[in-house]
Amino acid sequence: MKSDVVIVGGGVNGCALAYRLAKKGLKVILVERRFLTSGATGACGAGIRQQWSTKENTKLAIDSVKHFEKFSRELGMDIDFRQGGYLIINHDEKEVEQSKKNIKMQRSLGLDVRFIDRDEINDIVPILDVEGMHAIGATFCPTDGHANPFKTTFALAKAARRYGANIMTHTTLTDIVVENHRVKKVKTTNGSIETDAVVNAAGAWSKKIAEMVGIDIPNTPFRKEIMVTERLKLMFEAMVISFKDGIYFSQQKEGHILGGLPIPEEREGYNFMPTFMFLTHMAKTLTRYVPSLKYINMVRHWTGFYDVTPDARPILGESEEVKGFIHCHGFSGHGFMLSPKVSEVLAEYIADDKKDEILDSLSLKRFKTGKFTREKSVVG
Ligand SMILES: Cc1cc2nc3c(=O)[nH]c(=O)nc-3n(C[C@H](O)[C@H](O)[C@H](O)COP(=O)(O)OP(=O)(O)OC[C@H]3O[C@@H](n4cnc5c(N)ncnc54)[C@H](O)[C@@H]3O)c2cc1C
Structure with a gap:
């Protein structure tokens, strides 16, 4: 050949x-x-996010979104691309300072992104417990989203x-x-x-x-764990993410909540077994963010690998x-x-x-x- x-x-x-x-x-x-x-x-x-701290990642992501917006038509198959935005939770002044720096750079590249005060968080995702997740603000970009x-x-x-x-x-x-x-x-x-x-x-x-x-x-390969809950009525569109707590979650169009977070003692290597520790850590953190999810069932949990560079x-x-x-x-x-x-x-x-x-x-x-x-x- x-x-x-x-x-x-x-x-x-x-x-x-x-x-x-x-x-x-x-x-x-x-x-x-x-x-x-x-x-x-x-x-x-x-998840598809354009809010990054480095110019290269921001530029690559902004240009990628322009392609995602056209892909279903261009490729002749619906890829379920939806733009519900990404809400990045800030928990302390240091994070707020970094967010404001990021926003300045991101806006200079033409991105529609803004800082959200603590009181506005529930306008975007009503089910979040602002107190429980110790939020003092957030950033929001409405054209972020996800695809299948x-x-x-x-x-x-x-x-x-x-x-x-x-x-x-x-x-x-x-x-x-x-x-x-x-x-x-x-x-x-x-x-x-x-x-x-x-x-x-x-x-x-x-x-x-x-x-x-x-x-x-x-x-370096790192195992990452992720889970999905049973279907719920549609409640929010944005992906919620916290760099400090490591959690991210969104609601899929079918109603499932999909999300993950790293377990505290994750080590490098090709270890793909899911852990019980993830389940407890995820359940605790997710219900701190959204207490009303307390009685919801997780239906599946799986692993994959990040290919991490320095x-x-x-x-x-x-x-x-x-x-x-x-x-x-x-x-x-x-x-x-x-x-x-x-x-x-x-x-x-x-x-x-x-x-x-x-x-x-x-x-x-x-x-x-x-x-x-x-x-x-x-x-x-
Ligand atoms: C839990 C989890 C959540 C994530 N969430 C997000 C997210 O929200 N947004 C986002 O952008 N990214 C996310 N990522 C990262 C994203 O999944 C990866 O960066 C991306 O999928 C990498 O795609 P790839 O095509 O480069 O590699 P892969 O999808 O890993 O494909 C590599 C392929 O190479 C094949 N292969 C390996 N060795 C050989 C060989 N010798 N011969 C032939 N084939 C070989 C493998 O079988 C594999 O199919 C997440 C990853 C994980 C694990």
Whole structure:
């Protein structure tokens, strides 16, 4: 087999890139060792937020929302994109100070975001107990929202196939052959593929893929737990989030409350068993935020992996050491929401030789030079 590009990983990022590249006329093969969405994508909350502390994440998210707004029509399948906003709870003056700094930067990029006084919080989400969650204010962006991660990924994969991409599920990438510092070929459980370009979109397993070409990346897998309650009548539209308590939750259009938070002693590693500690910690925190949920049943609880980098920002772009090896990983807890723009930027680089400046600021090199700024607006 031969291909212009081989993409490793059938999550939202791999499928979005397959779609963009195939649409540009490139021959694309995507290999996924299990099924599409079997990684973090199928486990995620699929929240879409533009309120970040770093310019890069904010820009990527703003541009991604513009794509999400068009995706259902463009891809020919409803991805359940809804814009109910994100309400970020502030608990102390330090958080308020950081929020006001963030808002200034976000507004300079054209984002409609504002600071909300304590008394206004219930105008946006009436069921919140402002006292119980120790809120002194919040920030709110009405164009934030969420989409269905399965429908989004399948819609992208389907569109990619329509443009001729070959999406090979149940196919594991086992090795990458490099000659004279250039990618030549990949080996998979379903045969070898000659190619000049391999994209590492393997999420929490990206480190293992990078090792195949002798590159060490500073990514660490962290288990994250998430739960869903039984269906309730529709009560609120915004995603509620607190960086201090680590909690996030929203109500899905079918009525379920979906949310998560990190357990206090979470450690790195590929440990995917759900914990009882999560259930108690989540129940306690959620009912402190919304006491009326006390008698509601959780119906399911599952885990997935964050692929965490030292600055909680993705690693993107072509390797300097191995020509044709392209990084698309390290999304930490926000790879779903950034995927539309990330895939656009990488597709333009691969197909059109056009280099967006974000590929410099988010290159792997930043960890060698030490020139990086940590994203502050993250949970756990
Ligand atoms: C509980 C939880 C909640 C989250 N909430 C949000 C949220 O609200 N908003 C948001 O934007 N993000 C969220 N995230 C993060 C988001 O899910 C990820 O950043 C995003 O899905 C990453 O997508 P991906 O395509 O890069 O990787 P993945 O979806 O992880 O896909 C990587 C794929 O690579 C495959 N693979 C690995 N090794 C190989 C190999 N050798 N050969 C072939 N295939 C291989 C895996 O099977 C996997 O399917 C959350 C994550 C979790 C776990």
